[in-house]
Amino acid sequence: MTALRATITMTVARRDAARLLEGLRPVFTLAAQSPGFLQQRITRAVSADPDVCTFVVTSDWTDEGCFHAFERSRKQDAATAALRAVRTSIDMQLSTVGIGEVIA
16 A cells, blocks of 8 residues: 655754644644544654754655645644744655555
8 A cells, every 4th residue: 555655854942842742742633633644653863963853753644635635724724833933944745655565
């Protein structure tokens, strides 16, 4: 099965890392309730700068249409408002991935 993967990389000042993580909770809940949602993960990247934290969020969707419906919704816009106040940068990449495939 293939899926659309959204990979979002966000940086914040270290002092704002807890606020960012707390602000992601309602966004994750909303995504999980959205049509076409498959799974999501958050990881913290290692940073050479002790004053910066970088988080990478991946979310998988059945197709691009479902993802864009979520991404462009008023609910998503409202849920991410708190994140916009603390993040210092954001980058999003979309890719097609195999879900459940094992590569030996």
